[in-house]
Amino acid sequence: MQKETIIPESRDNAFRDLIIKSPGGENLLTCMQCGICAGSCPVSHEMDHTPRQMVRMIQLGLKKEVLNSNTIWICTTCFSCSVRCPRGIYPTELMETLKPIAIKEGIKNRNAKFDNIFADVVKKNGRASEFLLISKYSISEPGMIAQAPFGLELISKGKLPLSIDKMDDTRELDSIFSLSEKTGSEEKTKIKEKPPEIKENNSDSQEAEK
Amino acid sequence: MAENKEPLVNETPQKETPSKIEIAPRKIGVYLCRCGGNISDVVDLQSVAESLKGENVTVNIQDYLCSSAGQDKIKSDIEKGKIDRVVIGSCSPKLHLETFRGMAKKAGANPTLLEITNIREQASWVHDKEGKESVNSKVKGLIKGAVARMGSIEPLVPLEKKLVDRTLVVGGGIAGITTALEIADDHEVILIEKQPYLGGHMIGLSKTFPTMDCSQCILTPKMVAVHNHSGITMHTQTEVAEVKGSPGDYSITLKHSPRYVDIKKCISCGACTRKCHTGAIFLPFAQAVPQAYMIDVSKCDRCGACVTICPRDAVNLDAKEEISTISVGAVAIATGFEPIDPSFIEEYNYPAPNLLTAVEFEDMLSAKSKTGMRLQKADGSFPDRVAFVLCAGSRDFTGKGRKHCSKVCCIYSQKQAQLVKKMKADAQAWIFYIDMRSAGRRFEEFYHHTQEKGVNYVRGKVAEIIPKQDGTLMVQYEDTNLGRKGREIFDMVVLCPALIPSAGTKELADKLGVPLGDDGFIEEKHVKLDPVNTLNQAAFAAGCVLGPKDIHDSVTEGMSAAHKVSQFLGKGMILIPPEKPMILECNGCGDCVKACPYNALSLSEGKAVLSPLACTGCGICVPACPIKGIEIRNFTRNQLKAQLKAMLEDAPGVVVFIDPYAYAAADIAGVNRKQYSSLVRFISLPSIHVLDGDVVNAAFEYGATGVMLIEGTTDEKLTSRSDDLYKKLKKDTRKHKKPLRYSHIETAQYEKLTDLLNVFASQAGAKAEKKSKKEKGEEASEEKV
Numbered sequence: 001m002q003k004e005t006i007i008p009e010s011r012d013n014a015f016r017d018l019i020i021k022s023p024g025g026e027n028l029l030t031c032m033q034c035g036i037c038a039g040s041c042p043v044s045h046e047m048d049h050t051p052r053q054m055v056r057m058i059q060l061g062l063k064k065e066v067l068n069s070n071t072i073w074i075c076t077t078c079f080s081c082s083v084r085c086p087r088g089i090y091p092t093e094l095m096e097t098l099k100p101i102a103i104k105e106g107i108k109n110r111n112a113k114f115d116n117i118f119a120d121v122v123k124k125n126g127r128a129s130e131f132l133l134i135s136k137y138s139i140s141e142p143g144m145i146a147q148a149p150f151g152l153e154l155i156s157k158g159k160l161p162l163s164i165d166k167m168d169d170t171r172e173l174d175s176i177f178s179l180s181e182k183t184g185s186e187e188k189t190k191i192k193e194k195p196p197e198i199k200e201n202n203s204d205s206q207e208a209e210k
Numbered sequence: 211m212a213e214n215k216e217p218l219v220n221e222t223p224q225k226e227t228p229s230k231i232e233i234a235p236r237k238i239g240v241y242l243c244r245c246g247g248n249i250s251d252v253v254d255l256q257s258v259a260e261s262l263k264g265e266n267v268t269v270n271i272q273d274y275l276c277s278s279a280g281q282d283k284i285k286s287d288i289e290k291g292k293i294d295r296v297v298i299g300s301c302s303p304k305l306h307l308e309t310f311r312g313m314a315k316k317a318g319a320n321p322t323l324l325e326i327t328n329i330r331e332q333a334s335w336v337h338d339k340e341g342k343e344s345v346n347s348k349v350k351g352l353i354k355g356a357v358a359r360m361g362s363i364e365p366l367v368p369l370e371k372k373l374v375d376r377t378l379v380v381g382g383g384i385a386g387i388t389t390a391l392e393i394a395d396d397h398e399v400i401l402i403e404k405q406p407y408l409g410g411h412m413i414g415l416s417k418t419f420p421t422m423d424c425s426q427c428i429l430t431p432k433m434v435a436v437h438n439h440s441g442i443t444m445h446t447q448t449e450v451a452e453v454k455g456s457p458g459d460y461s462i463t464l465k466h467s468p469r470y471v472d473i474k475k476c477i478s479c480g481a482c483t484r485k486c487h488t489g490a491i492f493l494p495f496a497q498a499v500p501q502a503y504m505i506d507v508s509k510c511d512r513c514g515a516c517v518t519i520c521p522r523d524a525v526n527l528d529a530k531e532e533i534s535t536i537s538v539g540a541v542a543i544a545t546g547f548e549p550i551d552p553s554f555i556e557e558y559n560y561p562a563p564n565l566l567t568a569v570e571f572e573d574m575l576s577a578k579s580k581t582g583m584r585l586q587k588a589d590g591s592f593p594d595r596v597a598f599v600l601c602a603g604s605r606d607f608t609g610k611g612r613k614h615c616s617k618v619c620c621i622y623s624q625k626q627a628q629l630v631k632k633m634k635a636d637a638q639a640w641i642f643y644i645d646m647r648s649a650g651r652r653f654e655e656f657y658h659h660t661q662e663k664g665v666n667y668v669r670g671k672v673a674e675i676i677p678k679q680d681g682t683l684m685v686q687y688e689d690t691n692l693g694r695k696g697r698e699i700f701d702m703v704v705l706c707p708a709l710i711p712s713a714g715t716k717e718l719a720d721k722l723g724v725p726l727g728d729d730g731f732i733e734e735k736h737v738k739l740d741p742v743n744t745l746n747q748a749a750f751a752a753g754c755v756l757g758p759k760d761i762h763d764s765v766t767e768g769m770s771a772a773h774k775v776s777q778f779l780g781k782g783m784i785l786i787p788p789e790k791p792m793i794l795e796c797n798g799c800g801d802c803v804k805a806c807p808y809n810a811l812s813l814s815e816g817k818a819v820l821s822p823l824a825c826t827g828c829g830i831c832v833p834a835c836p837i838k839g840i841e842i843r844n845f846t847r848n849q850l851k852a853q854l855k856a857m858l859e860d861a862p863g864v865v866v867f868i869d870p871y872a873y874a875a876a877d878i879a880g881v882n883r884k885q886y887s888s889l890v891r892f893i894s895l896p897s898i899h900v901l902d903g904d905v906v907n908a909a910f911e912y913g914a915t916g917v918m919l920i921e922g923t924t925d926e927k928l929t930s931r932s933d934d935l936y937k938k939l940k941k942d943t944r945k946h947k948k949p950l951r952y953s954h955i956e957t958a959q960y961e962k963l964t965d966l967l968n969v970f971a972s973q974a975g976a977k978a979e980k981k982s983k984k985e986k987g988e989e990a991s992e993e994k995v
Contacts, residue, residue: 038673038695052690084557
């Protein structure tokens with residue numbers, strides 16, 4: 001991939017500021033690029049940008065690259081990076097913050113597609129169906145044709161059941177989906193304006209107050 | 211009489227004048243400092259000056275009051291007789307009070323009639339995000355309060371006390387050794403060391419960067435010099451148990467752990483160790499100073515073979531811990547550092563075979579080596595692939611590790627890598643770093659030289675270290691220069707742990723009344739300009755107890771501390787603050803004598819008598835006196851009330867009574883620009899224990915929406931009584947139904963302080979609002995009736 005020179009026009013400060021105020025962005029400016037997140041990540045080799053690089057790109061406001069990165073979809077939310085980060089950054093939460101923004105921006109890639117198809121299947125049937133998921137995904141993703149023999153083999157051995165389970169009554173599930181569609185993306189990106197937290201570990205005064 | 215024994219030289223008799231506020235006109239000059247914009251960018255000093263128009267004072271504003279021009283202005287005003295009392299509005303008194311008072315003295319004024327109101331650390335630096343109006347109003351209140359106070363206080367002359375011309379140096383590492391040697395030609399020194407030998411961490415080092423000369427070769431002569439110096443008394447295996455007395459005249463109890471071998475008798479012939487069948491008696495290492503054997507009791511079976519064989523009768527298996535007491539005027543703290551235990555870093559799996567700390571690596575190659583100065587793995591073979599993992603537990607802001615950079619690891623790990631390459635040319639050494647910090651003379655060249663040697667540098671913090679069955683270790687990381695994850699197998703992994711203050715630093719500092727920073731290292735009197743002084747004028751510090759540093763810097767600080775100690779002791783006298791109790795009325799009940807934690811009061815002929823040099827001015831006797839017959843000079847009830855009244859006259863606020871240690875925390879909050887409510891008005895007291903219901907009630911009456919007592923001292927004699935004080939005050943001020951709060955804030959806890967101030971100010975504000983609404987409501991309902 002050709003890498004563009006970073007020029008003032010590549011930077012979107014509003015995007016940077018939005019992320020900093022969103023969940024996972026709190027300590028983002030203090031990243032020292034140590035890379036313990038990427039070193040700890042079990043799937044960072046699949047990512048086009050390691051979590052560390054994502055943080056750097058957000059600091060620079062490289063909105064296009066950040067939202068188009070497959071990193072946000074590949075994260076397995078194992079939290080290793082978040083537990084080990086010496087600066088208190090939570091890359092896991094950061095990825096969750098970025099996903100709805102990418103969807104909102106209409107960014108299409110196969111990982112986003114996979115997530116959408118999965119959600120669609122669950123929404124329609126109330127249950128996940130591996131067959132439906134994989135066949136729908138294969139149709140929309142031409143590269144998957146190479147996997148067809150493997151899929152057939154799975155079917156022949158009964159490892160990929162063709163039956164589609166359905167939930168009898170999906171009304172409750174529907175209301176969950178509609179609620180999440182209505183508020184989900186807004187909630188995620190809503191700027192947090194919480195007042196400074198006061199740690200009340202002052203036993204003396206508390207005792208005294210009693 | 212007991213007091214006669216005290217080295218009192220000049221106890222200027224001060225008349226016991228009643229503490230009524232005198233109305234006689236004072237010639238007060240108010241000098242406000244712009245501090246080159248530090249203050250004037252936030253505070254409108256002109257309007258502050260104008261607000262003083264009715265006060266009968268002369269006001270002057272300067273760009274930099276501390277400059278010679280600023281000082282000259284005050285000086286000439288005093289000399290011309292325009293003023294005889296000075297109120298300064300500037301930075302913290304911690305910085306320049308002594309300077310200004312020195313100037314006032316030269317100009318012919320009494321130095322105690324010059325006081326500083328802190329309008330930088332306590333106003334412009336911490337309220338610049340608030341509206342200018344509220345900051346101005348606060349500063350006006352503070353200055354008016356200070357003017358009222360200045361009009362009411364009396365000129366005092368500090369007491370002088372003879373110093374004990376002897377210094378205790380705590381810690382026998384390179385910093386302590388240097389300090390001791392540099393002092394000892396002029397003043398007597400007692401040097402104590404916790405370990406059984408001198409040399410500290412430095413004697414456990416192999417080569418020293420950047421010159422690669424041998425640590426023991428340069429240190430041993432110094433240790434021997436300490437041992438041989440007639441002016442130095444050295445005690446190993448010794449710690450400070452208790453500190454009594456006051457700066458300049460300490461009585462310190464030392465605790466000596468038993469060595470079981472008399473250092474003076476032992477000639478280190480080694481006969482004992484050849485007879486010992488358990489290996490319990492040993493010489494710590496060949497060059498150890500003092501040169502004497504010692505016994506590890508955990509190994510000894512008390513067979514007595516050593517006792518019989520010793521030609522000098524030096525062994526005593528029944529030796530016990532001993533206590534001794536020394537008298538010293540000054541203390542130099544050089545207790546150094548220790549490595550953090552990296553086992554809290556779960557992903558590194560320390561401890562494991564062949565996974566060591568850098569200190570353990572050094573030990574193997576030093577004078578103290580137990581492997582014959584050979585680098586070896588657990589199985590005795592040489593490690594062909596060695597990894598160095600930097601920042602293990604440092605640069606961590608999550609609370610699990612330490613925030614600070616340990617400063618020396620970048621360079622020593624390269625030195626260790628060079629040693630590996632030197633011992634075996636085809637061995638591999640990898641350094642995993644985040645930022646290669648080689649600031650300092652000859653250090654970048656050292657980095658360059660290490661690169662030339664073929665050491666492999668990886669920019670990335672190691673993510674995982676997994677010990678394998680075969681004793682090798684798998685290291686996983688991201689090479690951040692490439693953005694790629696990597697995995698390597700090593701024979702040995704060396705962790706470079708965060709360096710933290712050695713165990714016991716806090717206990718010692720507390721005993722001496724020396725505050726620590728939030729990193730646990732000793733807080734300097736001034737971070738840049740007074741780097742080896744502490745807030746205790748008789749306590750000094752050098753070396754890694756002030757923060758991680760290399761040998762060069764430790765030696766520099768040792769020399770600086772020695773100079774400061776000599777300067778301090780050279781004066782022969784110490785000035786004692788004259789703000790002591792005066793006994794105005796006494797019925798001989800003895801309550802104050804019982805209350806005084808320092809035995810400074812006694813009954814003589816049915817009346818209480820003060821021994822001023824034993825008194826710390828804490829003021830516990832003030833509320834203890836049932837007939838209100840005791841007042842602290844210049845902190846009398848009426849003086850405090852006058853200050854409160856003027857301070858709150860124009861705008862209400864939250865009054866915070868604060869002691870000097872907590873005041874220092876407020877100063878640090880200022881330096882760090884930690885914002886808090888501008889309603890907060892500090893009143894500085896020698897200790898919060900001078901307060902009683904009279905003063906706090908007055909604060910409420912004059913318009914305080916809330917009162918806080920903030921105490922920072924770690925002196926248990928005071929803090930153990932704080933709860934009772936608080937309860938009593940709460941009871942006595944109940945009628946006002948306004949919030950009162952007590953809190954203990956040590957100097958390092960400035961963030962806790964600002965959080966508390968904010969919470970309290972908003973609580974007090976809310977309560978006041980509620981109350982006023984309620985009152986209005988009542989009025990309204992009354993009207994209806």
